[in-house]
Amino acid sequence: MMNALERRSTFALSSIFALRMLGLFMIIPVFSIAGQSYQGATPALIGLAVGVYGLTQAILQIPFSLLADRFSRKPLIILGLLLFALGGAVAAMSETIYGVIIGRAIAGGGAVSAVVMALLADVTREEQRSKAMAVMGMSIGVSFMVAFSLGPWLTSLVGISGLFWVTTIMGLAAISMLLFVPKVTRHHKNYQQGYVAQLKQVLKMGDLNRLHVSIFALHLLLTAMFVYMPSQLIQFAGIPLSSHGLVYLPLLIISLFFAFPSIILAEKYRKMRGIFLTAIAGIVLGLLVLIFGYESKYVLLAGLGLFFIAFNVMEALLPSWLSKSAPIQSKATAMGINSSSQFLGAFFGGMIGGQLLLLNNTSMGWGILAGIAVLWLLISFSLAQPRYLSSLVLALPETKQTDEWTSQLLAIRGIEEVVVMSDQQFAYVKIDKQLIDEAARQDLTQLLGKEVAI
Missing domain, CATH: 3.30.70.100 (Alpha-Beta Plaits)
Structure with a gap:
């Protein structure tokens, strides 16, 4: 079992991750509709506003993580959270779509996801690492689902600019959670590497690259879905935007009942690869259901539910697998590349979702996303079981x-x-x-x- 220090650190660092993700993702289920009120808004610019934070995250994750393998991780996390809070304030004060895009880009500049995961790996034993990373992964998945539930409700109360102010408050609150994490000093072998050599070493590892592709595809599909889905819930299911949270929250709860047993099976019986591939297949199945049944309210919700279940399993497995496979001396760097891939996927997902809104063929839109998921499944078949320390x-x-x-x-x-x-x-x-x-x-x-x- 985790000791008290591990439990406290896991809670604190997972809370930092969850607060950031809540702030970043609460706008996704509402912005394709609410964003139309901004001056200069077009479907393409709305998609860019949703996804641009992913572009700046993708650019800055690797520099942050390279530094984090050499220096103290905590100051870098504080800097990232301050940038996140500043970006929320800029977006909150904007009246044009361009101001929102700039604010979201600044918020994405706080690219410390990998640094937070690396710090969690530092303060947990190897036998408990998978549990801690699973909690981290679940906090990410839960924050997504809660964000999709809270976003519509909060927007109805405080408006879209108020929602951005909430993200600023969350970023500042996250800094205080670092008080619960102990100070650590890392010692390991083979640490005398230049930045470029360290980056090249990580980029040459085939299984790590497959995990990077996985997080890219997962967040591309998620972001595209939640740009593309709200208008269909309104049109085909007759559910107003303010009530979309009542759809997402029950699906979240149901998905957790599947996710936790899946993680136990993957870790205890070392079935991580099988559960991983099954979850990707679940995402493919959910998208196939949406291709053929989006016009039916209950089939639409069933497809969305399948996607949520598989998504939460993947969110829990990916950080754990990455922490096992990454070189110890380059742990933050590997996690930085993975986080860059994650947020780059979210950027392209926002852009693709904006373009799907312009299609007159809804089945084709879901078919495009299903095709991406099938390609991801094929790439992942060559993954090997991870190393255990x-x-x-x-x-x-x-x-x-x-x-x-x-x-x-x-x-x-x-x-x-x-x-x-x-x-x-x-x-x-x-x-x-x-x-x-x-x-x-x-x-x-x-x-x-x-x-x-x-």
Whole structure:
């Protein structure tokens, strides 16, 4: 089970992620309708306003994450959240669609999703990492669904500009959650790399690239769907925009009942690849249902429900899988590329959704999205099962300098990383059991002065 520190840190960092995502995504289910009130608004510019934050996120995730592999992660997170809050304020004060686009772009400049995930990986043991990442992933999925539920309701109360002010408040509130996360110092092997070499190393890893394609496709489809869907809920299901939250929230709750068991199966029985491919197939199936049955209220809701279930499973699995597959010394960099892919997908999803609104053929629109999902499924078939590490929790030595002690630990075969929490006076030692041999066990016993069960 998670210890108290892991639970507190997981809650705090998941809350930061959730608050950011709530602020970013509450406008998606309402802006294709409410955005028409801005001066200069066109369907294409409305789509750009929805998705442009993804473009600036995609551009800045990698620079932020490269820095986060070398420097303290917390100050970078604070900077990103301040940019996020500023962008919300700019959009809230705008009267034209162009002002909203600028504000959304600034908000996207707070590109710290990867830094938050990397910090969570630092403060959790390997055996508990999947749980923590699953909670993070679920917080993302839940924040999406809650955003789609709250957005229409809040817009009816405070208007679209008020909704942007809410995002600013959420960004500032998220900063306070860092108080619950401990200060950490990371030590690992093979860290002497230049920025370019580090980036090239990560980009050459085939399975990581497939995970990047997966997050790109997932968020492209999600964003496009919620630009394309609201008008159909109004036209074919007879549900007014202010009541769309009453559609999304029950579907969210239902999807969670499927998502949690799926994560348990994937982690406990190491069936991550099978569950992963099944979830993509579920997204394909949901879109196929929408192609042929969008004119029926209940078939439309069924297709949307299938999509939500599969989406939440994917949101929980992807961060966990990425944390297992990424090189330890380049963890934030790999997560930065993944987050860039995520937000680039959201950018293109917003743009594609805006263009789908111009089509006179609704089935063709859903067919285009289904085709993207099928291509994603084909690319993902070559994914291999991820690598599994383990963790030891060791008290810091009283008779040695911490840096000397960590260097001696890292010299032992099979020990991959040591994360020191000086305030708590202990460290997480991350090991690869397949590399630990008898000589390594003896070296570890000699260093610690006692035998450790591995």
